[in-house]
Amino acid sequence: MKKCEKIYEGKAKALYTTEDADVLIQYFKDDATALDGKKKGIIVNKGVLNNRISSRIFRYLEKNGVKTHFVDMPDERDMAVKKVKIFPIEVVVRNIVAGSLSKRMGIEEGAALKETILELYYKSDPLGDPMINEYHIRAFGLASNAELDIIKAEALKINKILTKFFDERGIILVDFKLEFGSHKGEVLLADEITPDGCRLWDKETRDKMDKDRFRRDLGNVEEAYQKVLEKVMR
Ligand code: ADP
Ligand code: UDP
Numbered sequence: 001m002k003k004c005e006k007i008y009e010g011k012a013k014a015l016y017t018t019e020d021a022d023v024l025i026q027y028f029k030d031d032a033t034a035l036d037g038k039k040k041g042i043i044v045n046k047g048v049l050n051n052r053i054s055s056r057i058f059r060y061l062e063k064n065g066v067k068t069h070f071v072d073m074p075d076e077r078d079m080a081v082k083k084v085k086i087f088p089i090e091v092v093v094r095n096i097v098a099g100s101l102s103k104r105m106g107i108e109e110g111a112a113l114k115e116t117i118l119e120l121y122y123k124s125d126p127l128g129d130p131m132i133n134e135y136h137i138r139a140f141g142l143a144s145n146a147e148l149d150i151i152k153a154e155a156l157k158i159n160k161i162l163t164k165f166f167d168e169r170g171i172i173l174v175d176f177k178l179e180f181g182s183h184k185g186e187v188l189l190a191d192e193i194t195p196d197g198c199r200l201w202d203k204e205t206r207d208k209m210d211k212d213r214f215r216r217d218l219g220n221v222e223e224a225y226q227k228v229l230e231k232v233m234r
Pocket of ligand 2 (some may be wrong): 090092098099101129132148175176177196197198211
């Protein structure tokens with residue numbers, strides 16, 4: 001599948017049209033940002049690793065009954081996806097306290113939760129993705145009630161599938177961010193599932209294997225992403 005015209009360039013990926021009006025190519029870059037874009041850098045080869053990791057996970061989710069935008073991986077940095085209208089909502093699923101939840105609640109990172117938390121954020125770079133709730137989604141028409149019900153149910157189903165998937169590969173799925181879009185009336189999981197948008201800890205050592213290594217200058221960032229790729233390919 002050939003890339004035609006670049007229609008968007010984001011922080012981590014660019015989007016291209018293809019000869020098929022229903023299909024886009026997501027091109028995975030090495031650029032990394034954190035702290036609302038204030039911290040910028042490059043993680044060498046990240047684009048290639050993230051494309052492979054995400055393609056593997058989307059294929060696995062499809063096999064387990066989750067509808068995704070994934071079509072194909074035609075090249076090492078290219079992912080062919082169904083073109084969707086992205087809901088301006090970031091869905092965060094949390095199994096263990098970390099990151100902004102740790103700060104907001106004043107509870108140490110790594111603390112257990114009695115149950116999984118699902119959080120909703122308004123996808124807006126200029127506003128720094130503020131947290132919202134279902135009332136905001138309805139009041140501002142960010143998604144219909146039926147769509148929101150599907151988004152929530154799918155997010156929790158994906159969490160169940162991936163928690164087990166990672167556990168079997170020696171990784172704890174601490175938290176992660178999902179984006180959904182609509183395509184011909186269907187709600188599909190879109191964007192990516194990679195160490196950029198997930199917290200992944202080694203089950204034995206609890207070492208971080210995700211973007212926190214970049215955010216917090218912990219070193220060995222590429223090595224961690226590479227290790228995640230090796231584990232998810234099993
Ligand atoms: P950002 O826009 O936050 O900088 P990226 O650099 O990852 O993020 O850019 C990829 C963009 O493509 C995101 O805005 C994402 O919402 C959007 N996107 C992901 N999957 C699809 C899809 N299947 N169709 C249309 N847009 C998509
Ligand atoms: N996340 C993301 N994009 C965002 C915000 C969060 O991919 O714009 C992911 C992040 O990698 C983590 C989870 O969502 O796996 C929860 O992030 P948190 O709210 O703790 O924010 P952070 O402290 O990472 O900014």
